[in-house]
Amino acid sequence: MxxxxxxxxxxxxxxxxxxxxxxxxxxxxxxxxxxxxxxxxxxxxxxxxxxxxxxxxxxxxxxxxxxRTTDAVTGRPVSWYHRPAHKDGGREFGNAAAFAFEADVEVLAREATQNSLDERLDRTRPVRVRYTLHELSGEPLARFRDAIGWAYLRPHYEAAAAQEQKVGRVIAEGLRDMNERDRLVLLRVDDYNASGLTGDDYEDGRFAAVVRRQLDSNKSDDGAGGSYGLGKATLWAASRLGLVLINSTLSVPHEGRTARRLIGRLDLPWRVVDGQACAGPAWFGEPDTVPGSENVARSWWAEEETVERLHLTRENDEPGTSFLVVGAHDVASGINEHTASDDGDEDESVQAMHKKLLIALANNFWAAMTSGENTSPLLEASVRTLRNGVVVMKEQRVDPRLVQPSRTRALKAYFDGRTVDELTEIGQVAMAKVPLKVPAVRGHGKVAEHEAVLLVTAAEDADDGKPNHMVTMRGSRMKVRSARVPDLPLGTNSFQAVLLAGHAAGADAVEADRAEAFLRASEPPEHNKWGQTEELRATYSPTAHRRIADFTRAANNAVRELVGKRKERSEGGPKALRELLGLDGAPPAAARGGGFPTILDLDAFVDEAGAWQIDAEVKLPLRQDPWVMNPVARFEVRSGGRPSVGWARVVAGANCEFVDGALRFKAGARSATFTATTDVSTHPVRAALAGLIVDLQKTKGAPA
Amino acid sequence: MKVFPYRTLAGEVALRVTAVKQDQKDLHTSVFSGDERVVALHQVERDDWTYARIGVTATLPVKELDEGPWQDVSVVLVLTEKATNARTTAVLRPRGSDNAEWTGRIRLWRAAHRSQAELSVSVVATVDGVPGRIIGGSEDNWVVDLTARTPVRRRELQINEVDFATGSEEWLRPFKDAPWIVETSGDLPTVHLNTGFEGVSELLNSGGAPLERAVRDMLATQIATDIWTAVFHSAVSDLELDEEGNPEWPGGWRDAVLRGMLSDVLPGMSGIDALSEIHARRRESSGWNELQPRISYAAGRRAKVARNLGTAIRVLDASQKASKA
The missing domain is CATH 1.10.260.40 (lambda repressor-like DNA-binding domains)
Incomplete structure (x- = not known):
């Protein structure tokens, strides 16, 4: 029971x-x-x-x-609750956390997926993330709008859109797009095998952290990627209508239940509707009856039919959360959207987002998605696109190998224990340990030494991104930074390096916990580098960032060691002289009439008699005197001199005449044509057996 | 411009070295460089090796091959060296299902080579019923350098700083009163700077004051002019002729020297025309003397005489004005 x-x-x-x-x-x-x-x-x-x-x-x-797994009475009908305006008259014209990011599907994919990874439930299995783009129009769109109480929301949107603020303009654009083109894009982010939004509606917990609060990072895992609680804001930032609906299956029962916990949150700027001033956010849920929170919309346990109408149906009862971003837009591709007028291009905007999601997921989470023979991946991700319930682009599993072939190979070799100490063949993966000295918290206790794992392998052509870069990661193999390894010797084979630190180094890495905490403290909100931060200064010591610098230096040295540290060339000599002795450094041609006639284009075939028939186009540099040149044909041979063959016939074409065995080009002409046939009797072999080279050579005795 | 009497590949055939083994020992991948396309076999700094085995992968334009009129496609790796006329081949085998990548290895015998071998790949197929036709090959070939310690293309003439009087190279002893000597007989032309000639090295390595730099650059220019003149004459004198008596491009540094300077020596001529012309003038001695000013001019341009002299004069002028003031 x-x-x-x-x-x-x-x-x-x-x-x-x-x-x-x-x-x-x-x-x-x-x-x-x-x-x-x-x-x-x-x-x-x-x-x-x-x-x-x-x-x-x-x-x-x-x-x-x-x-006691259900309520004895059906709840009050779900409705919208708008937070009343602040009594002090304060007005907020947008969610600051949402402005911390570009409203871009790539950023959304990165942040939302990282959140799912951090909430992975069963640590022996991957968390599964699915992105669904669903374009609604016509009747299905009307039904969806009814389901979210559009008639009631509309005045709020219109009031918000009328404002000359950034958020207002975005909303106005979103409304116009929906009304004029009768189209709305829903972007759904589902995760399975994740914690779900557990906890009370208002008290500390995952639910309140995501739905009620800003900048609250309620991470269950100390190896979590995020720590600023900003990531969830990207969900709202990605919605032109500032609206996100949520359906969560909980891993821990709340009110005795787990399935279909629903809530909607709307982020609008300050506005006045029907004489009522609203602070900004609004929630879609069941009006609460708890004293003190009367009428505040709280999450409700929805019927399957309601969930269906809100496009929030989850595919099974595995714990996890579905976020539905209503009116998803993509700033980066938005430009195309506006210029698109016919239906064909409209198709592409959803399809472009689909492709962009695939690439963003692969680029940001290739490491978490990589598996070994006995190591399951941390994450599985897929993307699909629907239109009014019909599949437009089939569900595609993100394959990290397609965009990051060399780095996934490095990681896989590490999982499978197939790394080498020294690279002797392209395709091998070399491994080295890089020490990180983790200082004690506030100077108490001993310095711990963590061993990060460095992997180096040859770069592949299909790699997305630049060669000779080292990607640093921690936690759930989250990419922190990608930087070029400096001071590489000339002629180094292009490579890709991966540095796994903290928990990313594996379960049995020495002092992984402390290294993880230390590195996380050294990350700025963007989580894109390790360096000095306030947190690092406060938690460790003002000089703790030097440990990071030492670590980076040691890693770069180790890379250089693995790709082959070479002795500096002893030959050299004084720089002033060396500069003048470069073999390739020929100075540009001096002004002297601009070159010589060349054959620009050549059509040629072997005729029935076995002779080459050629049709040549000649490019002539401008010159006062006419050019006089001999057309010369030679047979291509593997080595040694190329035997020349005679002409049976040369016929001058445009801008030239054939006189005394030479082509005399018209003075001042820039181009000319001629045709010719080789003399079969002079062929050293049958024409069909060799290539033919045709050149123009200066006629002996002609002026240079 | 080259044409073939049968269809050839338009797509790129890429060649890359993947592993090098020298006498049973696997060498580190840093002995070869994919960007420079060089294998440096002297990194291990031993001369008594017998062979090196080079593993390669060639990538073919599969789609074009599938759709084209070619049958029995095979891929052949070719290792040649002009200086020794050595030529070794090896057949590559396709890897994977789509036949895009072909792999194999070739053995380079130390005894058959002198300094630099060239590694290329040819795609051979049956076309129109004729077997064994070359339908494509690698454009960018690899250089296997037997004397290089680092896998980079050597693109500079060499400088050797040595005391002529006491150094190990005895042939330099008679020149102990010369500040420098140019040698063009080696694999790469070398200028020997006499460290026993007091002040030369110091001057060439100096920096600092503008006047000092101007004098340094003037000296460098003078040495460089000497070198370029010498290497040009050396390159022209070594030309080999084909069966019809036409000169061939010599390959190696000579090639680079001639291609770089001929356009200044004989302007308005295509490369091969200029090569024939210079060879003819030298052999027949007709017009050879008339050509000397042009060779001097070309060498001077490579040595940046005009720039460095101009700078020196300006600096001198400025310092004279300053001392008068």
């Missing part, structure tokens, strides 16, 4: 929902108010027969009272 909610809180909620006082219930079941109060506070539990009487008293069946 499902373990339901404790009796006390459950009963309290039922009474609130039914608007029955404790005294009233006492009366109905023939007991005092104090007895009911004892149940509610958990000091006592009613006996079996009393349970049945309570069931009758609140109008439900005894089973519900026993299991």
């Amino acid at each position: 499902d373990v339901g909610e404790d009796f006390g809180p459950w009963l309290a909620r039922q009474l609130r929902l039914l608007d029955i006082s404790q005294a009233e219930l006492g009366e109905r079941v023939g007991l005092t108010r104090a007895a009911v109060s004892a149940w509610i506070t958990g000091r006592a539990v009613p006996r079996e027969d009393m349970m049945r009487r309570i069931a009758t008293a609140i109008g439900t069946d005894p089973g519900t009272v026993h299991t």
Whole structure:
């Protein structure tokens, strides 16, 4: 039997929902108010027969009272709750956290997926993330709008869009797009095998951190990628309408239930609607009955049918969360969207987002998606695109090997224990350990030495990104930085390096926990480098960042060691002289008439008689005197001199004449043509057996 | 311009070295460089090796090959050296299902080579019923350098700083009163700077004051002019002729010297025309003397005489004005 909610809180909620006082219930079941109060506070539990009487008293069946996995009464109808404006007159014209990021699907993919990775539930299996782009129009769009209470929301949107603020303009654009083109793009982000939004509606917990709060990083994993709580803001930033609907299957029951916990959150700027000033955010849910939070929209346990109408149906009951970004837009590709006028281009905007998502996921999470023979990946990701419920682009699993062939190879070799100490063949993966000295927190205790894992392998042509870079990662193999390895010797084979530090170095890495915490403290909000931060200064010491510099230097040295440290060339000599002795450094041609005639284009074939028939186009440099040149044909041979062949016939074309065995080009002409046939009797071999080279050579005795 | 009587590949045939083994020992991948396309076999600094085995991968334009009229495609690796007329071949085998990558290895025998071998790949197929036709090959070939310690293309004439009087090269002793000597007989032309000639090295390595730099650059220019003149004459005198008596491009540094300077020596001529012309003038001694000013001019341009002299004069002028003031 499902373990339901404790009796006390459950009963309290039922009474609130039914608007029955404790005294009233006492009366109905023939007991005092104090007895009911004892149940509610958990000091006592009613006996079996009393349970049945309570069931009758609140109008439900005894089973519900026993299991307490559902409410005895259907909740109040879901609706929108808008936070009233601040009493001090403060006005917010947007969510600052959302402005920390570009409203770009790539950023969304990075942040949302990182959040899912951090909330991975069963650590032996990957967390599965699925992105669904769903374009709605016509009837399906109308139905969706009904489901979210559009009629009620509309005045709020119109008030927000009328404002001359950045958010206002974005919303106005979103509304116009939806109204004029009758189209709305939903971007859904589902994760499975993740924690789900657990916890109370208002108190500390995952739910409140995501739905109610800004900048609250409630990470369950100390190897988490994020630590600023900014990532979730990208969900709202990605919505032109500032609206995100959420359906979560919880890993830990709340109110005795796990499936279909729904809530919607709308981020609009300050506005006045019907004389009521609203602060900004609004929530879509069940009006609360808890004293102090009356009418605040709280999450509700939705019916399957409601979930369906809101496009929030999850594919199974595995824990995790679905975020539905309503009116998803992509700033980066937005330019194309506006210029597109015909239907064909509209198709492409969703498809372009689909492709962009695939690439963004592969580029940011190739490491988490890489698996070994006995190592499962941390993450599986896929993308699909629908239009009005019909599949437009089939679900595609993101394959990290396609964009990062060399780095995934490096990681796989590491998982499978197939690394080498020294590279002797392209395709091998070399491994080295790089020490990181982790200082003690606030100078107390000893310095710990962590060993990070460095992998180096030859770069592949298909690699996305530049060669000779080292990617540094920590935690759930999250990319922190990619930087070129400096001071490489000339002629180094292009390579890719991966530095796994902290938890990324593996479960059995020495002092991984402390290294992880230390490195996380050294990251700025963008999580894109390791260096001095306030947190590092406060938690460790003002000079702690030097450890990071030492670490980076050691890693770069190790890379140079692995790719082959070479002795500096001893030959050299004084620089002033060396500069003048370069073999390739021929000075540009002096001004001297600009070159010589060359054959620009040549059409040629072997005719039935076995002779070459050529049709040549000649480019002539400008010159006062006419050019006089001999056309010369030679047979191509593997080595040694090329035997020349004679002409049976040369016919001058445009801008030239054939005189005394030479072509005399018209003075001042820039181009000319001629045709010619080789003399078969002079062929050293059959024409079909060799290549033919045709050149123009200076006629002997002609002026240079 | 070259044409073939049958269809050839338009797509690129790429060649890359993947592993090098020398006498049973696998060498580090740093002995070869994919960017420079050089294998440096002297990195291990031993001369008594017998052979080197070079592993390669060639990438073919598969789509074009599939759609084209070619049958029985095979890929052949060719190792040659002009200086010794050595030529070794090896057949590559396709790897994977799409036949895009062909791999194999070739053995380079130390005894058959002198300094620099060239490694290329040819794609051979049956076309129109004729077997064994070359339908394509690598454009950018690899150089296997037997004397280089680092896999970079050597693109500079060499400088050797040595005391002529006491150094190990005895042939330099008679020149102990000369500040420098140019030698063009080696694999790469070398200028020997006499460290026993007091002040030369110091002057060439000096920096600092403008006047000092101007004098330094003037000296460098003078040495360089000497070198370029010498290497040009050396390159022209070594030309080999084909069966019809036409000169061939010599390859190696001579090639680079001639291609770089002929356009200044004989302007308005295509490369091969200029090569024939210079060879004819030298052999027949007709017009050879008339050509000397042009050779001097070309060498001077390579040595940047005009720039460095101009700078020196300006600096001198400025310092004279300053001392008068």
